[in-house]
Amino acid sequence: GYEPLLSEKDRTTIDVEFEELPDELTRESLELPALSEPEVARHYTRLSQMNYGIDSGPYPLGSCTMKYNPKFTEDVAARSEAAVHPDRPEEAVQGTLQLYHELQEYLGRIGGMDAVTLQPPAGAAGEFTGILVAKAYHERNGDGERRSEVIVPSSAHGTNFASAAMAGYDVVELPGDDDGRVDLEALRSAVGEETAALMLTNPNTLGLFERDIEEIASVVHDAGGLLYYDGANLNALLGRARPGDMGFDIMHYNVHKTFATPHGGGGPGAGPIGVTEELEPFLPSPQVEARNGTYELVEPEHSIGKVHGAMGNWLVLLKTHAYIRRLGDAGLRDTSAKAVLNANYLASQIDLEIPFGPFHHEFVASAGERDAAEFAKRMLDYGVHPPTTKWPEIVPEALMTEPTEAESKTTLDQLAAAFNAVADEDEETIAAAPETTSARYIDQTSAARSPRLSWHALSDDA
Amino acid sequence: GYEPLLSEKDRTTIDVEFEELPDELTRESLELPALSEPEVARHYTRLSQMNYGIDSGPYPLGSCTMKYNPKFTEDVAARSEAAVHPDRPEEAVQGTLQLYHELQEYLGRIGGMDAVTLQPPAGAAGEFTGILVAKAYHERNGDGERRSEVIVPSSAHGTNFASAAMAGYDVVELPGDDDGRVDLEALRSAVGEETAALMLTNPNTLGLFERDIEEIASVVHDAGGLLYYDGANLNALLGRARPGDMGFDIMHYNVHKTFATPHGGGGPGAGPIGVTEELEPFLPSPQVEARNGTYELVEPEHSIGKVHGAMGNWLVLLKTHAYIRRLGDAGLRDTSAKAVLNANYLASQIDLEIPFGPFHHEFVASAGERDAAEFAKRMLDYGVHPPTTKWPEIVPEALMTEPTEAESKTTLDQLAAAFNAVADEDEETIAAAPETTSARYIDQTSAARSPRLSWHALSDDA
């Protein structure tokens, strides 16, 4: 497949003339593609046909939880009543606030947290918000200066490091234990008076449950630090264990992972955070509270302020609400059951080394002698989306694989067959991949070396 | 592309047990695929990817008027207010009836007809309805017995013949003139006391305007017959000429051709018919009439009864209404202008013999020495949908081509390039086509020889 750029189909320059404004307030001209509706329709239809989505086939990107996105949630979010202006007064938007409040409640119960804010517009924004809450808490306790460090395991998501740094913290990297989990001794020596928080994913990015979680919590709490839960892998635990019960003080939820809202090619997502009662006064403003059957926007006593210009990615939150209502307790529990069963089954069918275990929602296979990125490219030729590659680094040439609950046994068998077929192939075949995709292997290095980031930057022959 | 049948993915037999009904009233078992929603979503997504639509590329099927289908008309038809039960009393469905009435009016003005029924659910149903009206008219005049023939030009659509026959008429085929138009002498000798009607397409299926239309009308009318207009090619004449003004007594409109409602893989369409004042009393029941701002369902005095169990393909009619409103007079006129310009331009760019002319909305090229069907298959390899083939028979190895107004010059140039490339290829290459499609050349003969019409009829290895 190949589709010319819009700008290659047409580029029309118009003079900007407008007698009602002085010339010096307006631009001189505007050069953009001028195409008819049928041409635009075909352009984007063809582009879509050059793109792989969940409805195209399995998408086992580890840690991304790419699962089926139910269509009815789209219909709900498309209702015109859902798209109100954020400046409407409370009394004119009671329906929206009720749903907003219900979702705060649902997420609190699911995570075992006392209070939830829906404002952060993505998982990383949730991390940033959570760390800001921790910081405000420590500052309120007169402990802000001293507690200058956030501890992050080396296998954690890159966002953990970046979010802590954005909030002004020094990041202390915590090496892992031989069993792929937190090294308690290393933790004990890392923790101290400077510790503001430990950020942890559980199950971690290897799919392993941190069995010592209570001990970990004690170590951090005893030192006066807070425990932050990265919700990226919550799909493994729904109804089996709750971060709040494990001792976490703050957590974020990736609704586009756990609660099946579409990833949208990279967003919008939403990253609500839950906190313990103690931290509730520090949540962003406003919170939605129910009083005598009406819903109010309330500023928490020591609120950190705002992390988004309005109420977050509301349309995504609305889809989350509908999804949770659809599943209910039993559906949520079953989600994790099938996600964990699928990961374990798929691991059992793949002829590659898969260190560590037992696995929950995902596992990391090793491509061994092969380059994991090339291995993945070759999998494209088998019509499936490959796993996340080369991460976490504790597994050499990592293939981080998360099938989710939404794949059938038949599909898992197809996925395993793709893994195994590539594992059996010679280097040359693998290196020549992909052969069947809409584009062949793309040179990313030269793209970065001389960046061309708009059609203006393309020469005519490029 | 290949996608297994639903039944190859799963076939589950369930016992039908229901204590609330006696056993002899219920079936014993039911065997169907039992698949989850994600599996169903992928199945049909993949099937769609193995299908070519207007948004995929040009679709120049002659006489089918495959043009861009505006998306907003879908939104209008999807409104829940549009999907009312057909047994609602008039007063409870005034909005629907108002739109129904407005569309009757619009179509009347566009065709130059005095009254319009929207009931026929497709173009062929419109033909049948029109002939029934003609029959009722002749019967009412005591002329029913004698007028037993309907005259149809040999180049007419197959439906014309079939519709007339369904209404109980003998079909008299009228050979064409050397210039591809009606042979006036042949018409004069065919017409007589037995003539109930002449069915005519104008422009005809060669894209030629029947210049002698007034003379033709006189001949038929003088003999007491009626003139029927097949609206398949109306896209060529919008705002330039009206069947009613040319002397036609009855016409049908193919809204899925002229008015851009989607063809839906073969329907639903809608085939409203328009008639002169004289024939209005014979229209199907009910007609919608406006009286003092309210809309009523009225049975015409000598109504032929019904041709559809309810009000026709209402959702399609609603899309038609929205499309006509969007375009208005100027848009409708421009539609024909561009349709005719496109056909003429495309014809000028193709290196094949294209007999007759001047063309309106379509033309018929000849594949010459080559088999037109094979020629068309080879065009598939150039990423375009081929024209209608082998018809009308007056052109040897016919390639009947209608680009419509919705194609750009760029696309027409691509289409012409596909025609010309195939024209330059050797027989072997053409016979081996198609090579790039989701299925290769399909054996239609053996499919008809031993029909397998359901998954029940497939053996396990088939």
Added chain:
Amino acid sequence: MSYHTQLSRTEETETESTGSPFAPHTEADVEAMLRAVDAESVEELFDVPNSVRFDGEFGIEAASEREVVRSVVETLGRNESATEFLGRGHYDHYVPSLVDHLADRSEFLTSYTQYQPEITQGFLQALFEYQSLLVELTGLEVANCSMYDAATALGEVATLSRRARSVTGDRVLVPDALRDERRAVLENYVGGTALAVEEYPTAAGVVDPDDLEDALDDDVALVYVENPTTTGLIQDRLEAVGELLAADDVLFCLGSDPIALSLLRTPASIGADAVIGDASVLGLGTAYGTSLGLFACKEEYLRQVPGRLVGASRDESGRRAYTLTLQTREQHIRRERATSNICTNQAWVALRTAIHAAVLGPDGLLDLAKECHRLPEVLARELDAIEGVSAPVRDGYHFREFRATVEPDATELVSELYAEGFAVHAIDADTIQVCVTDANENRAAELVTAITEVLD
């Protein structure tokens, strides 16, 4: 400034439209194209004699997309808002969102009849699967891939009976309880033949084999029976009807729908030769007429079947592939000797029906059918408890709907219920008919309250 961008401006500023917003030509394009065809203007290309040239106006004002949507939606808003408890052959069931999302994919929606099977395998396979669904549901060997609606399908069965060599006779027997609309369409379909439509007596649609036998003679070509009936009853003596008709050279056609067929005796098992009905109870529901005619029959009538048939074949690489087949029955080949004039049918609605059935699966279908029995039983009982209401009117097994007698006046009751936001059928001066399915059961309790209050 290009020509068509002037138009896109009208989209937003509502200045007067100067052409079609869906024609992509720039002014430069038009000029180049005119040069290529050696014409000065587009008007020159119209070979239309002046005497029939139209130079008037239609008087239809162009409007922006926004204006059209707004205006049509406002007009539809003039419909009274009411929860419909209406049935009588047209039924609503909840259609899963997935059906809309998949069927609206433009590769399906904007395609044409599958004349080029190599690039339309997707739709062909979906239609093949639709046919297979009907084959399973009816127990008959052949189903076509769509008719317009139940009424026209009935008409087509009648003309098939005329063509089938194993069938003789000129009389078509239909139940006295048949909807007028279906009867009227049937009359038009047989109007071109020697067939005559006659009624046989029923008890509100329920056939008594003895009464039917009395109506039978050598001249009967077709007997049509509906199960369930338009009055909402499940036929309880179909086997006897089948035996009665098997003896004769009569075509036995059953009227039904895919949900009822998921639960009720298969037409094949009671000796039916053909089945017609409304298949859009799955996938679409009532839409003021837009529908889907179900058509299935025994294999012996295959060459006489009207409409499109999709068959399995192979492509050159040996892989299974699908294609329209037996096209020599059809109008574009056989012309006046075709089995029907049908060309454009209801393929897209058939796609919706197939998707809905696939989402439900066999259990989902069966459970839905069971609800269609349970819900009216419960509602009838509740209405029966109201003073002045007697429901159901007739003993028997119900499906989706039932009749009730009311005092003092059914028409008045129905009209007052409309004012309360409920639509039910008035059948005659003292009878109403009430239809309840998964689509409206959530408001059934409110209907009971409303009826109680109106009659109080």
Added chain:
Amino acid sequence: MSYHTQLSRTEETETESTGSPFAPHTEADVEAMLRAVDAESVEELFDVPNSVRFDGEFGIEAASEREVVRSVVETLGRNESATEFLGRGHYDHYVPSLVDHLADRSEFLTSYTQYQPEITQGFLQALFEYQSLLVELTGLEVANCSMYDAATALGEVATLSRRARSVTGDRVLVPDALRDERRAVLENYVGGTALAVEEYPTAAGVVDPDDLEDALDDDVALVYVENPTTTGLIQDRLEAVGELLAADDVLFCLGSDPIALSLLRTPASIGADAVIGDASVLGLGTAYGTSLGLFACKEEYLRQVPGRLVGASRDESGRRAYTLTLQTREQHIRRERATSNICTNQAWVALRTAIHAAVLGPDGLLDLAKECHRLPEVLARELDAIEGVSAPVRDGYHFREFRATVEPDATELVSELYAEGFAVHAIDADTIQVCVTDANENRAAELVTAITEVLD
């Protein structure tokens, strides 16, 4: 009977759900899979110590798709139905239907970030085209492919100013008329740095270069100016501002949006270093927060840009292809030294914005922008004619909105207008703000009438 078909039954009969309707496993599947992993039950696979096992209930009842849709729609129905004349940084414009239909294609909607460019060329190209649109509109060389919203984009510009070597200083100057929400987000983004946010005085958002100069000193790192202002005014002295700031090592950031940028002076031409804003005025409109942060800057800041960038490259066959690029700036590579923590962004909204712009084309965009000036001018004049209303409050050129003083009480007026079905901003005791675009202009005349009547 298979496990999951029990679930599809709940869809229709609402018996209690026993699991996820979106897990496709049959009972037989589960058994075979457990055998393969050598486990007796799924519970066994959870390596969770008993002490932290959860065996409680969430107390969330499962519901069928039909029930959920009905319930959510009913709840949304509790929102007062009102035509919104609200703006102040969040704007509605009519979004063509085509945008929905194309962006909802599941290949776009259900895909993830384009880590495998070979199978995500479609989305990558759409994002490349989105970047190109912003480059054309701003005149700057670089645009990223999305931020969350205008407020977070402003925050990111501030931290960029900290990293940029050509910029020094700790003070961030923002207009006194800045929305509180944007200011609050900005404060949080700079909270981890030495930057401090301060206000400079404006006339209802309109910057006076002399006043700004007074606020400047060597310690200023960033000056932020909005055009148009939150109060609906077009800045008339931006060139002077640009000249003022060009002399210093100050980052000059302009806040705007794609519709305004289609008409107003390009940021590049007045010397802006960066542009942020809300791009979803095209493609989405106000949605209680769901938005799209616009981010563009000069090439010199390229290596400091936050968020995703799509670049052109070639594939092995030599054909142009697109890929995420300069990823070494990003958190998954650079971790705590990344330019931002952003990962999931607003790609799908950017797709919608790009499609909307493509449908409009340059003329459509420009005409829409012109309407954004004309409509408030007309409405302000009409309101000014009402006794007790003075509009616009300030002379100047308006864009989308304007302020008006009203007597006797703005809050009361706004509240009474709500009762009449109109939403307008109350700014203070005697000031309202009114926003009018193509999305609500059809009801502007009614608003005038309503205000006249309320004040009468």
